[in-house]
Amino acid sequence: MPYDPSAFPPFAVTVDLVVLTVRRHSLCALAVRRGEPPFQGRWALPGGFVRAGEDLAQAAARELAEETGLCVHDPAAPTQDNGAHLEQLATYGDPERDPRMRVVSVAHLALAPDLPAPRAGGDASNARWAPVEELLEQSGYGHAGEAVAPLAFDHARILADGVERARSKIEYSSLATAFCPPEFTVGELRRVYEAVWSVALDPRNFHRKVTGTPGFLVPTGGTTTRQGGRPAQLFRAGGATLLNPPMLRPEV
Amino acid sequence: MPYDPSAFPPFAVTVDLVVLTVRRHSLCALAVRRGEPPFQGRWALPGGFVRAGEDLAQAAARELAEETGLCVHDPAAPTQDNGAHLEQLATYGDPERDPRMRVVSVAHLALAPDLPAPRAGGDASNARWAPVEELLEQSGYGHAGEAVAPLAFDHARILADGVERARSKIEYSSLATAFCPPEFTVGELRRVYEAVWSVALDPRNFHRKVTGTPGFLVPTGGTTTRQGGRPAQLFRAGGATLLNPPMLRPEV
């Protein structure tokens, strides 16, 4: 059968972002307040339409830069490490997910170090870092509790999927370093794992594990006492991206 | 800003399928021959447009049924096990990936037991099971060698991603049973792992591992000698979906 433009229905395609960071020992996600219907006034994940000549990854990187000012960390040039990790998460296309029209959203997951303050088009009151349990409460994806209204659209589901991806991926990859500044200590990295998994890890076994995995951490020579206590060695993320054997997540 | 339909460009949305099975000790994928331009006459992954009122998973299940006659195995009703495993893989939206128009393809991964014969709209000559290395040759994703023309569009990339997903997922889940008939022996399951990973596994250690993991295998009581040699116990897949600790893929 020949090419027939009427043979398929038109879709709008968006990218939505699950941007995660660790602040004050808890895993937080970036949420923006919706300024227009539907779901006006409710919190949602940042995102927007994919433009005509734009790849999906480009669109996600553009939205991330617009919302946070973050550049995407390019795996090909790991020298300048001022960027975030960005990867595609999943695509959501329920016909009813947007009441206006048929929208397919390609969700992306971004991991960033702790940032000074969010900005949503320069308006700080319309963007915030919120603990993920708080955002997932009342959505069927978190524990019960009195909290804010659930996220707009199916964003609670998307956020839950993104959090689960991050939780499982730091097991077998060095991705947890994406939550850390360029130089960090073993203790800081351990607190990332503890925040993302909501568990307590043994500092001695953790230290043995991460320093004993070749290519995971590279000492920079410096030390710091910014966490108090005895000065700790500073490290950079090494070239290894896979953790084998993986870091084991304790039973809860 | 109010809702403005002209604010976003229209996209066509398709689902493409990576359907994998194990035949004659090698991992094979379903390929269909294109009957129309572009890439007319070339092999491609099965797929098609998402319909107006259709969810992405529904569209993928429909295409799978159209191409193979397989029903999707419903995790909620694991009693009738005549279906395949189906999951979303990733979404591909390069602006240049289809010369006709802007197409975003949501690729899905399906795992099926060995099937009698493929059918593509009843025309068997336009569908075949091909070893994945053969399909990935000449595409930069496989080893060198003289073979057929590379897959149409970016389907070699999609296939490579699907194969990699399957290879890694059988490590830590019971997904390998999706390649087996409803009742199978430990040896047949081991040959699935060997085909997917292209390695040889020790039969004794493999047997110890899978029979020692609670909930992975459930003995049915029957035995079979269809593989020759001493009769082997028959098993069904147990309720456990996660394999912890995982099956370790040997270094190559």
Add this chain to the structure above:
DNA sequence: GTGTTTATCGTCAGGCAGACGACTATGATC
């Protein structure tokens, strides 16, 4: 019966993780 094939059970050594003791080096407090 002999050989071949596949399945299944056991044994042993090495590696890794969890539990936890001990020591070190800083800042805070009295």
Add this chain to the structure above:
DNA sequence: GATCATAGTCGTCTGCCTGACGATAAACAC
């Protein structure tokens, strides 16, 4: 300045799991 609290770092021990591999069992082919 002594003491305390905090955090980092090095070791030890035990148990579990894996890889390597020997041995036995039960079918079929000849």
